[in-house]
Amino acid sequence: MSAVKDKKDIKGDFITIFRENRDRIDSGSAPLMNRFRGEALEHFRQLGLPSDKSEDYRYARIESLFDKDLAHSFSVNKVSFNILDIFNCDIPDLDTNLILLVNGKYYNPKKPLIELEGGIIAGSMAEAAAKMPDLVGKYYNSMAGESDDGLVAMNTAFSQDGVFIYMPEGAVLKKPLQVVNIMIHETDLMAQHRSLIIAEENSSAKLVVCDHTLSASSFLTNSVTEIHAAAGANFSLSKIQNEHNGSAQISHTFIKQKKESSVFTNTISLHGGFIRNNISARLDEEGCENNALGLYLTDKKQYIDNFVRIDHAMPGCQSNQLFKGVLDDQASGSFNGIILVRENAQKTNAYQANNNILLTDDARINSRPQLEIYADDVKCSHGSTVGQLDDNALFYMRSRGIPEREARLMMMYAFAYEVIGRIDVKPLRKRIDDLVNKRLRGELSRCNNCAMNCG
Amino acid sequence: MLKIKDLRVEIEDQEIIKGLNLEVKAGEVHAIMGPNGSGKSTLAAVLAGRDMFRVTGGKVLYNGEDLLEKSPEQRAKEGLFLGFQYPIEIPGVSMVNFLKTAVNELRKHRGQKPLSASDFLKMMREKKELVEIHSSLTNRSVNEGFSGGEKKKNEIFQMAMLEPRLAILDETDSGLDIDALRIVANGVNQLKSKETASIVITHYQRLLDYIIPDFVHVLYDGRLVKSGGKDLALLLEEKGYEWIKEEAES
Numbered sequence: 001m002s003a004v005k006d007k008k009d010i011k012g013d014f015i016t017i018f019r020e021n022r023d024r025i026d027s028g029s030a031p032l033m034n035r036f037r038g039e040a041l042e043h044f045r046q047l048g049l050p051s052d053k054s055e056d057y058r059y060a061r062i063e064s065l066f067d068k069d070l071a072h073s074f075s076v077n078k079v080s081f082n083i084l085d086i087f088n089c090d091i092p093d094l095d096t097n098l099i100l101l102v103n104g105k106y107y108n109p110k111k112p113l114i115e116l117e118g119g120i121i122a123g124s125m126a127e128a129a130a131k132m133p134d135l136v137g138k139y140y141n142s143m144a145g146e147s148d149d150g151l152v153a154m155n156t157a158f159s160q161d162g163v164f165i166y167m168p169e170g171a172v173l174k175k176p177l178q179v180v181n182i183m184i185h186e187t188d189l190m191a192q193h194r195s196l197i198i199a200e201e202n203s204s205a206k207l208v209v210c211d212h213t214l215s216a217s218s219f220l221t222n223s224v225t226e227i228h229a230a231a232g233a234n235f236s237l238s239k240i241q242n243e244h245n246g247s248a249q250i251s252h253t254f255i256k257q258k259k260e261s262s263v264f265t266n267t268i269s270l271h272g273g274f275i276r277n278n279i280s281a282r283l284d285e286e287g288c289e290n291n292a293l294g295l296y297l298t299d300k301k302q303y304i305d306n307f308v309r310i311d312h313a314m315p316g317c318q319s320n321q322l323f324k325g326v327l328d329d330q331a332s333g334s335f336n337g338i339i340l341v342r343e344n345a346q347k348t349n350a351y352q353a354n355n356n357i358l359l360t361d362d363a364r365i366n367s368r369p370q371l372e373i374y375a376d377d378v379k380c381s382h383g384s385t386v387g388q389l390d391d392n393a394l395f396y397m398r399s400r401g402i403p404e405r406e407a408r409l410m411m412m413y414a415f416a417y418e419v420i421g422r423i424d425v426k427p428l429r430k431r432i433d434d435l436v437n438k439r440l441r442g443e444l445s446r447c448n449n450c451a452m453n454c455g
Numbered sequence: 456m457l458k459i460k461d462l463r464v465e466i467e468d469q470e471i472i473k474g475l476n477l478e479v480k481a482g483e484v485h486a487i488m489g490p491n492g493s494g495k496s497t498l499a500a501v502l503a504g505r506d507m508f509r510v511t512g513g514k515v516l517y518n519g520e521d522l523l524e525k526s527p528e529q530r531a532k533e534g535l536f537l538g539f540q541y542p543i544e545i546p547g548v549s550m551v552n553f554l555k556t557a558v559n560e561l562r563k564h565r566g567q568k569p570l571s572a573s574d575f576l577k578m579m580r581e582k583k584e585l586v587e588i589h590s591s592l593t594n595r596s597v598n599e600g601f602s603g604g605e606k607k608k609n610e611i612f613q614m615a616m617l618e619p620r621l622a623i624l625d626e627t628d629s630g631l632d633i634d635a636l637r638i639v640a641n642g643v644n645q646l647k648s649k650e651t652a653s654i655v656i657t658h659y660q661r662l663l664d665y666i667i668p669d670f671v672h673v674l675y676d677g678r679l680v681k682s683g684g685k686d687l688a689l690l691l692e693e694k695g696y697e698w699i700k701e702e703a704e705s
């Protein structure tokens with residue numbers, strides 16, 4: 001463990017921490033991952049942290065997140081109690097394969113990699129990089145390495161572990177895989193996990209990721225996930241963000257799609273003090289489909305920021321962004337959706353919608369669509385709304401005897417359902433439905449269990 | 456049942472209801488007629504509890520209690536129903552969920568247990584037959600994509616489900632063909648009993664061929680300027696409102 005002391009020079013501090021801990025970082029990871037660190041640190045030195053002057057981080061005050069003493073857990077997790085005891089996940093209808101990450105590291109020393117039907121391999125990123133360097137080396141950091149976001153470079157320099165999933169050609173995973181990210185520490189802690197998902201030709205799988213905090217300390221997570229979908233692959237990622245409001249998380253998801261592949265992401269943000277999600281998809285061959293959905297239900301002083309970038313690099317692809325949010329109290333946030341249609345990406349269909357309901361005068365959202373279209377034969381649309389609950393509809397319901405609070409809930413729920421309704425795993429949809437309902441009712445305060453078993 | 460005394464209502468500093476008196480007793484049917492803009496919908500909305508209107512004077516007693524201090528939902532639970540002139544679309548809220556919540560809130564208020572899912576569906580089926588509403592409509596979101604006529608029938612359907620003591624129907628007959636009109640009238644007549652009352656706001660006397668009112672009132676410029684029996688409606692149909700205006704202004 002080491003701590004950031006000097007609050008003024010965050011970049012310099014991280015470079016020092018890196019130097020001082022390089023051996024521990026390396027030894028807790030794999031040679032393949034270690035190979036990228038030096039260059040990534042140099043990259044980070046050049047880029048620094050995104051400032052609020054950065055175009056892409058206009059509203060997100062990243063630097064302020066680092067303005068505290070944060071420990072780093074570079075050594076092996078020393079959790080003094082049996083995590084599996086508190087984290088007792090019995091899932092009645094949603095039968096998932098469960099992977100635990102504790103403070104950003106894979107937690108199951110006996111089985112660092114598990115093999116599932118069709119030759120699918122899932123487990124520890126570091127273990128996969130150590131055992132299958134040829135396979136991992138073909139993909140690792142290929143997208144993240146091209147990013148000009150200092151936070152991504154920082155992750156590549158520091159990250160030791162995360163989740164690895166490999167789906168060989170034609171493999172179909174019937175049960176969804178579930179990853180539970182747990183943050184638990186006596187003092188404030190930073191974690192930077194790194195995940196890689198390789199979906200080969202015509203493979204298909206669904207992943208559910210739940211983020212939780214199990215102790216009251218402040219946490220900061222800076223995670224990177226790279227998803228490679230080969231021709232005809234079908235991959236779905238549902239993220240349920242439910243950390244306590246003293247925690248901050250920044251997630252970077254990179255997606256590259258080959259011919260006729262389909263990728264679906266759904267980001268559900270419930271609790272968490274500061275949440276920034278970057279989703280960047282490159283539709284790299286013809287006939288791809290990308291759906292990026294999100295739902296955020298925030299209150300108090302929560303900050304939620306979704307930054308989506310869909311790059312139509314080739315013709316005949318379809319993308320659809322749908323982000324909806326309800327902000328209460330002094331909650332604030334931002335949605336930024338980029339649709340880039342490159343010159344030869346004819347016959348592109350690209351849609352984007354961001355709809356927001358502000359429940360108070362103090363709640364704020366900045367919604368910014370950015371369309372950059374260089375092809376002429378395209379269908380693009382975007383719509384962004386910021387509004388209140390419809391007074392006429394509220395009165396109509398109340399005039400039928402429905403109490404105001406219930407009427408408001410029904411309308412907020414109706415608003416959210418457009419996103420929930422598109423979750424393709426039925427038991428998962430039911431669970432999320434439940435969670436959203438509880439969240440709207442203010443009954444979901446702190447969740448010590450996995451999202452699938454909330455309540 | 457309902458006593459309105461010298462009611463005055465404003466919106467945006469403009470007085471719309473200018474001292475209105477009306478008493479409705481259990482078992483009665485009252486018709487309120489009057490030219491556009493005379494304040495009929497405003498009156499109905501104030502009675503139902505719409506808070507965008509400001510009551511600046513007068514009193515409304517409902518079953519002996521001050522109606523105006525109650526919330527809209529409280530009024531509904533105590534048996535007041537407003538059939539909207541322009542029913543509201545509520546995307547994403549299903550008819551079934553909407554009505555089930557409303558019916559069970561009402562039952563809770565009366566100290567009854569909530570209806571089971573099957574009992575509720577059975578009740579829906581019965582009432583749907585009464586108003587000849589298309590089955591598919593109740594599978595949709597509230598009023599979403601309903602035609603004008605369907606929306607009006609849906610108001611009557613909701614009224615049949617909620618079985619109010621005092622129903623106020625604001626131009627439920629407007630824009631309906633004869634068949635739909637009969638259905639609306641039928642809904643009102645079914646509800647009629649010694650314990651219930653209705654206020655039917657209408658533009659046309661033709662509805663009153665099917666719903667026989669005990670009293671007909673003319674609302675003009677925020678006041679009830681003339682009251683009478685069924686014959687008054689016929690007179691209005693024949694002579695229009697001009698003579699009323701002249702009479703009122705002189």
Ligand SMILES: Nc1ncnc2c1ncn2[C@@H]1O[C@H](COP(=O)(O)OP(=O)(O)O)[C@@H](O)[C@H]1O
Binds near residue numbers: 489
């Ligand atoms: N929301 C409103 N804002 C401003 N004026 C209104 C509003 N609603 C009604 N009014 C005014 O009140 C008067 C009465 O309207 P209304 O009650 O709808 O009449 P009616 O139903 O008899 O046609 C009209 O002059 C109308 O313009």
Ligand SMILES: [Mg+2]
Binds near residue numbers: 495496497540626
């Ligand atoms: Mg009217």
